[in-house]
Amino acid sequence: MKQGVLLAVFAAVLGAQVSYDEILKGPAENWLTYSGDFASQRYSTLRQIDRGNVKSLVPQWIQHLDGARQLETTPLVFDGVMYVTNTNEVYALDAKTGRRIWHYRAVGVSENRVNRGVALLGDRLFFCTSDAHLVALQRTTGNVLWDRPYVFTKGGNFTTAAPLVANGLVVVGVGGGGSGRRGFVAALDAVTGEERWRFWTVPSKDDPAAKTWAAFPLDWGGAPTWTSGSFDPELNLLYWPSGNPWPDFYGADRPGDNLYSDCMLALDIATGKLRWYFQYTPHDTHDWDANEMPVLVDQFFQGRMRKLLIQANRNGFYYVLDRTNGEFLLAKRFVERLNWASGVDAKGRPIEVPHMEPTSGGNRACPSVRGATNWVSPSYNPETKMLYVVVLEQCDIYSSSSKPPKPMSGFHGTGAEQIADEPGHFFLRAIAAESGEMVWQFPMPGPATNWAGTLATAGGLVFSGDDGGDLVALDAKTGRDLWHFYMGHTLTASPMTYSVGGKQYVTIAAESDIVTFALFEPQKD
Amino acid sequence: MSFADFGLCHYASGFLAAFLAVSFLAAQDDAKTTNPASAAAQDSHTAPPPALIDAGRKLFQNSCSACHGPSGGGGHGPSLVEGDRIRSLSDAQLFQSIQKGVPGTDMPPSSFSEAQIQQVAAFVRSLSAPAIESTVPGDPEAGRSLFVGKAGCGSCHMIRGEGGFLGPDLSDAGVRLTLGQMRESLLQPDKRIANGFQGMTVVTQAGERIQGIAKNQDNYSVQLLDKQGRLHLLAKTDLKMIELSDHSLMPNDFGTRLSAGEIENILSYLSGQSVRQKETK
Secondary structure, three states, rough: OHHHHHHHHHOOOOOOOOOHHHHHHOOOOOOOOOOOOOOOOEEEEEOOOOOOOOOHEEEEEEEOOOOOOOOOOOEEEEEOOOEEEEEOOEEEEEEEOOOEEEEEEEOOOOOOOOOOOEEEOOOEEEEEEOOOEEEEEEEOOOOOEEEEEEEOOOOOEEOOOOOOOEOOEEEEEOOHHHHOOOOOEEEEEEEEEEOEEEEEOOOOOOOOOHHOOOOOOOOOOOOOOOOOOOOEOOOOOOEEEEEOOOOOOOOOOOOOOOOOOOOEEEOOOEEEEEEEEOOOOOOOOOOOOOOOEEEEOOOOOEEEEEEEEEEEOOOOEEEEEEOOOOOEEEEEEEOOOOOOOOEEOOOOOOEEOOOOOOOOOEEEEEEOOOOOOOOOOOOOOOOOOOEEEEEHHHHHHEOOOOOOOOOOOOOOOOOOOOOOOOOOOOOOOOOOOOOOOEEEEEEEEOOOOOOOOOOEEOOOOOEEOOOEEEEEEEOOOOOEEEEEEEOOOOOOOOEEEEEEEEEEEEEEEEOOEEEEEEOOOOOOO | OOOOOOOOOOOOOOOOOOOOOOHHHHHHOOOOOHHHHHHHHHHHHOOOHHHHHHHHHHHHHOOOHHHOOOEEEEEEEEOOOOOOOOOOHHHHHHHHHHOOOOOOOOOOOOOOOOOHHHHHHHHHHHHEEHHHOOOOOOOOOHHHHHHOOOOHHOOOOOEOOOOOOOOOOOEEEEEOOHHHHHHHHHOOOOOOOOOOEEEEEEEEOOEEEEEEEEEEEOOOOOEEEEOOOOEEEEEHHEEEEEEEOOOOOOOOOOOHHHHHHHHHHHHHHHHHOOOOHOOOO
């Protein structure tokens, strides 16, 4: 018996707990939270795959998830086991071979939405069903421990996001703003599932922020929280973005800024109290949710080391905030097709161009309703200090209806339509985090149907999916195209990386499959 | 080899636990995801009247059994009993599948009248009706006592976090299994082997012996959950011996060890198990 084999055997024995300290370390061998780390940088310190050898990346395994379509899951990996989700389902896979260890499907779920992933803590795994139940499973077996609903109204609400574990709490958001359902962020106890706090993204009538809605019924304000958030364990602040007010495209019945829609919310993790907020798009009538991932970075800004929160927003501007207090520091457009605002003022409020609102006859505005970017995750490399974000250059014709808004009727105040002779184009852009300047871009010819996120690694690489269905590896400094592999599908998920037994892997969900790559090595006899 | 020394589960009878995949599993593990857009319909139907089911049975046996088997257990066509293939279809989807067939499969359109389709649909529905919709004459509280006590079920089966893990989780037994599947698993545990719970012993090249249940095995790898609940992800090249049991860990003497009334009590308890219905108000 060779010693190496012995070690390999013992290394494969699992049963360790996912400790909070381990999650705090950020992505290396393991990838323990949706964004890899609490800062949502999606930056892995693994460097076995680098600019020099990435051309040798080859497929290792494919796991097909029965019945899956347009998977958006980011896999989590702990000690050689990968956890992926499909609609109302979780699979545990052997991360080295792709083989299935267990499968859980929730029974009796009243919604069927995409699902973006799970959270881990201790011997537990947490995921959200489409109809907004938080389910705790035993991590090694998939046995269900409890199933707690966190929405108590019938219909309209749903969940697609991965929950976030922080300070012994499991934090969840909710979708349903398009039906008018009032958004919230809620924290449930990781042991018992009991609710600890809830922050409503549309204020109650006693809150001074209610004035920003005039007489609009606050129960139907929308402002959903349908993506995950970020967390600063030193400041004990949770950063969670909110979506657009309802009705999406008709704002006359809700004059005012419509707080806290389209905001970054900084919540005290212990209490859920609002510490500060920043509203990107006041009185939104273009469905420009702020549900893009907030990325927390500590770096120099104008000569001073600062704790920053950066976000490429769906409204077309890249923003830098001081995450200790919400102070606005910088905004810069990151798309050419942006005509609704001429800039952003010193306080961070957009300087709106008149007459860009949706009209009954239709009005051209940019970005498109899909946004300059969207929920797909950007990544940040602390060495290059660049944010890597997938961008859509597109305009739409926005129409509105003055019909009285009827909640839960499928009414959005009308909508937006793409312009036949102005096709959209995707790019992967590298934005200098401090200045907001574009450093390089990687064009993506194709049908403009891509929604892949990005992954940055210490190997000097950025992984993403392009609009032609290729998984690509680019040079993080220059954007040079170093490797690609055609996945056969439109990519709608973010790639991630992990390591087992000293070997680095890169994984992405593609349509109905989980596909994993590593450097080529000859098969052993 | 013998599993006499296995010591994984301790049944009160002292029964020598033999391994077998427990058929309870079937419903959990073969859950081929059906059309996601349809699962919302799971709770929407109620048990059809017996006369409709009987009429449907006759039609089914004449026209459908060649592919699906006389009792719907599957043959050339898929099983209509196991898993949630039927349960996840809405009434309209089931009707349409029978009337027009299933595109892309060998399931052809039928020449049934609309009334006949309703009858066949009622019979097909009845094949996979979850146990929670059935009336079981036992006492669920007495069943719970047996489950955690004399019958020893809880040493291998978990319900909402309490119990063992070497048998399938039964937290949702009432909504995942039919009463027939439950009864068969309890009284004839060796009849069906389901994935993920087959007993396995391996010896590594270093001589370490690991016993547990095979969550998966293929030509090149083994994923084994041992009796301490640790997962072992092993390459077959690292193993010098692999042995799978063709017997169940589930005792096969419940039919004699428990009275008929006790069996009904256990079934009554299990048929009421549903995580959502227990926890959601």
